[in-house]
Amino acid sequence: MKYLVIALLMLSPFAHAEKIAAFTSDGCSAFPDGTLQENDLWLACCTSHDIAYWQGGTSRQRLAADNQLKQCVAAVGKPNIAALMLKGVRIGGSPYIPTSFRWGYGWDFFRGYQALTVDEKEQIKAMGIKLNKEIQSEE
Numbered sequence: 001m002k003y004l005v006i007a008l009l010m011l012s013p014f015a016h017a018e019k020i021a022a023f024t025s026d027g028c029s030a031f032p033d034g035t036l037q038e039n040d041l042w043l044a045c046c047t048s049h050d051i052a053y054w055q056g057g058t059s060r061q062r063l064a065a066d067n068q069l070k071q072c073v074a075a076v077g078k079p080n081i082a083a084l085m086l087k088g089v090r091i092g093g094s095p096y097i098p099t100s101f102r103w104g105y106g107w108d109f110f111r112g113y114q115a116l117t118v119d120e121k122e123q124i125k126a127m128g129i130k131l132n133k134e135i136q137s138e139e
Contacts, residue, residue, distance in 0.1 A: 018107055018120070019123065020107055020120065020123050021107075023050075023051065023054050023106065023127065023129055024050075025051075025054075026100065026101065027046050028043065029092075030092075031046075031085060031088060033046065041078070042072065042076050048069075049065060049068070049069040049072075051132065052065035052132040053101065053102070053103055053104070053105060054104075055104070055124055055131065055132050056103055056107055056111060056116070062095075064132075066089050066090055066093070067086070069086065069089060070083065070086040095111060116131075
């Protein structure tokens with residue numbers, strides 16, 4: 001009987017393995033997706049940023065994703081907008097605020113800043129989605 005209890009205790013962490021939700025994107029969240037003349041000018045930048053935010057990870061990975069967003073928007077010719085967007089995501093994208101666009105929004109709330117496990121990375125890859133560049137560099 002004691003072996004059964006020990007076995008159950010050892011297996012219990014695996015019974016509750018977290019599953020990531022399907023990827024969703026709301027574009028640039030509460031920010032416009034582009035200018036009045038080109039209404040989706042930096043939408044691709046936001047979608048790429050959403051993929052990183054959906055995956056989550058460490059605080060260093062979040063900072064890298066936010067800086068990639070800034071670089072992408074600046075590259076389409078809008079460096080001032082890029083700087084404004086960086087400030088917005090740094091303030092509003094915290095994993096500790098229960099929003100649909102928080103860092104790690106593909107996982108249950110209260111995940112915070114956690115490196116992805118091998119199993120979690122495999123879940124993402126199985127969905128046909130590339131890992132965030134910062135996460136890939138840790139493999």
